Amino acid sequence: MRVFSASLERLIEQFESLPGIGHKTAQRLAFYVLDLPEEAARAFADAIMDAKHSVRQCSICCNLSDSMVCPICDNPDRDASTICVVSDPRDVAALERTHEYHGRYHVLHGVISPMNHVGPDDLRIKELLARIAEGGVQEVIMATDPNTEGEATAMYLSRLLRPFSVKVTRLAYGVPVGGHLEYADEITLLRALDGRREYS
Amino acid sequence: MRVFSASLERLIEQFESLPGIGHKTAQRLAFYVLDLPEEAARAFADAIMDAKHSVRQCSICCNLSDSMVCPICDNPDRDASTICVVSDPRDVAALERTHEYHGRYHVLHGVISPMNHVGPDDLRIKELLARIAEGGVQEVIMATDPNTEGEATAMYLSRLLRPFSVKVTRLAYGVPVGGHLEYADEITLLRALDGRREYS
Numbered sequence: 001m002r003v004f005s006a007s008l009e010r011l012i013e014q015f016e017s018l019p020g021i022g023h024k025t026a027q028r029l030a031f032y033v034l035d036l037p038e039e040a041a042r043a044f045a046d047a048i049m050d051a052k053h054s055v056r057q058c059s060i061c062c063n064l065s066d067s068m069v070c071p072i073c074d075n076p077d078r079d080a081s082t083i084c085v086v087s088d089p090r091d092v093a094a095l096e097r098t099h100e101y102h103g104r105y106h107v108l109h110g111v112i113s114p115m116n117h118v119g120p121d122d123l124r125i126k127e128l129l130a131r132i133a134e135g136g137v138q139e140v141i142m143a144t145d146p147n148t149e150g151e152a153t154a155m156y157l158s159r160l161l162r163p164f165s166v167k168v169t170r171l172a173y174g175v176p177v178g179g180h181l182e183y184a185d186e187i188t189l190l191r192a193l194d195g196r197r198e199y200s
Numbered sequence: 201m202r203v204f205s206a207s208l209e210r211l212i213e214q215f216e217s218l219p220g221i222g223h224k225t226a227q228r229l230a231f232y233v234l235d236l237p238e239e240a241a242r243a244f245a246d247a248i249m250d251a252k253h254s255v256r257q258c259s260i261c262c263n264l265s266d267s268m269v270c271p272i273c274d275n276p277d278r279d280a281s282t283i284c285v286v287s288d289p290r291d292v293a294a295l296e297r298t299h300e301y302h303g304r305y306h307v308l309h310g311v312i313s314p315m316n317h318v319g320p321d322d323l324r325i326k327e328l329l330a331r332i333a334e335g336g337v338q339e340v341i342m343a344t345d346p347n348t349e350g351e352a353t354a355m356y357l358s359r360l361l362r363p364f365s366v367k368v369t370r371l372a373y374g375v376p377v378g379g380h381l382e383y384a385d386e387i388t389l390l391r392a393l394d395g396r397r398e399y400s
Contacts, residue, residue: 003293005266007247007254014247018229024383027290029218034251034264041252045245047207047214051234052241054207064234066205090227093203 008034060131062107062124064089072104079103081138085128085157087111087145095143103141106131111144111153120156128157132164139167146173208234260331262307262324264289272304279303281338285328285357287311287345290382295343298389303341306331311344311353320356328357332364339367341396345381346371358399369396 004012008030015026033041057063058070061083065071072078072092082103086092092105108123131137140161144150158168173191175184184192204212208230215226233241257263258270261283265271272278272292282303286292292305308323331337340361344350358368372395384392 003263003272003296004289005251005255005264005270007250007266008264011247011251014244019232020225020228025220027293027382028220030251031290032219033248034255036252038252041248044214045248047211048233048241048245048248050207051205051211051230052236052238055205055234063203064205064208066207070205072203089204090231093227096203 057107057109057124061105062109062127063092063105064107077102080136082141083128083131083137083139084141084143085154086143087150087153091143091145103139108144108153111149112156113149123153125157125160129160132161132166137164137166139169142168142170146171257307257309257324261305262309262327263292263305264307277302280336282341283328283331283337283339284341284343285354286343286381287350287353288382291343291345294382294384295389295393298386298393300390301393303339308344308353311349312356313349323353325357325360329360332361332366337364337366339369341393342368342370343381346379350381368399370399372396 011030011033012023012026015021015029016023018026021029033044036044054066055064056066056068058065058073059068060073061070063070063072067074079102083106084095084101084103085106085108086095087108087110089107089109092107095101095105106124106128108125108128110118110123112118112120112123128140132140140157142154142157144154154170158170161168172195173188174195175181175188175192181189211230211233212223212226215221215229216223218226221229233244236244254266255264256266256268258265258273259268260273261270263270263272267274279302283306284295284301284303285306285308286295287308287310289307289309292307295301295305306324306328308325308328310318310323312318312320312323328340332340340357342354342357344354354370358370361368371392
């Protein structure tokens with residue numbers, strides 16, 4: 001027995017199909033959208049299709065962009081001699097929030113994962129090699145996720161980059177700032193001990 | 201400094217404008233939608249506008265419906281002599297999940313709330329009175345939220361209904377006091393239906 005109108009049920013189903021959204025939340029969101037003014041609902045619907053149609057990958061760093069070249073690659077103030085390699089566009093956003101990195105990025109769009117049938121050819125690796133082959137790059141910072149697959153991908157890339165005269169570095173491992181030492185796992189603590197620095 | 205494309209940022213903002221959706225979740229949802237096939241994204245966008253345009257209020261019970269008369273009011277198997285009064289369409293859904301109520305509903309679309317400047321005239325009260333004046337109704341079950349405003353609204357309605365020869369009852373306090381009806385589980389709602397009491 002249908003309780004709501006068919007179109008409302010369809011909207012609830014659409015929200016429910018999103019990751020991490022349960023039925024109660026989907027219902028709440030659908031009712032919220034239903035109460036929006038016509039223009040606001042239209043803006044929401046349009047934003048979905050606009051994003052679908054406009055978003056492409058930057059022809060240089062492969063980050064998501066509306067234009068051929070993304071705002072970061074297009075910014076002459078960003079240091080083109082340093083490339084930070086990440087697996088996902090969201091990692092670019094995370095690093096940009098530090099406001100301390102002034103180099104450029106390269107987005108792999110995944111990590112090597114034999115379990116999930118993702119090999120090197122499925123990632124934007126040849127685009128990275130092409131950028132480095134062009135010259136002008138002095139350092140490549142591996143900033144893939146600090147887990148097995150991210151680590152393996154960074155290791156694989158560092159080997160690929162050996163023939164080029166670039167410095168290849170990796171983000172430091174250690175205890176997360178603001179956390180509690182007692183909750184850090186053994187591996188993290190070991191890495192933090194290994195990477196300890198002298199007070200200057 | 202924009203990190204993602206403008207259209208992607210707009211989509212993230214749209215999701216973030218929804219109630220209970222933070223920035224991280226909005227980002228996750230936007231990326232999910234971006235990865236959807238064209239038709240699936242189109243279905244989502246269309247569902248929003250379809251719901252906006254198709255959903256109206258049932259001309260009898262004021263529940264949300266795509267048609268002039270909602271499926272429940274249109275069902276001859278539902279007992280027209282009993283009307284369950286709720287404040288929100290979601291409460292109809294909650295009560296329907298008990299599968300034990302076979303009467304009809306009346307959706308007030310709110311509760312009397314002087315704090316929020318909602319008075320009796322802002323609710324579908326005259327529609328309810330018109331239904332009862334038409335005759336054939338034997339019992340009106342008050343099923344507004346079991347909190348102060350819901351209680352006060354039910355009390356107000358019960359007084360309004362005194363001139364009519366209808367039994368006015370209230371859901372039993374099996375529903376947790378101070379909560380919201382839509383989050384009550386089926387068993388609690390069943391108990392509440394079973395133990396309903398007549399207003400003295």
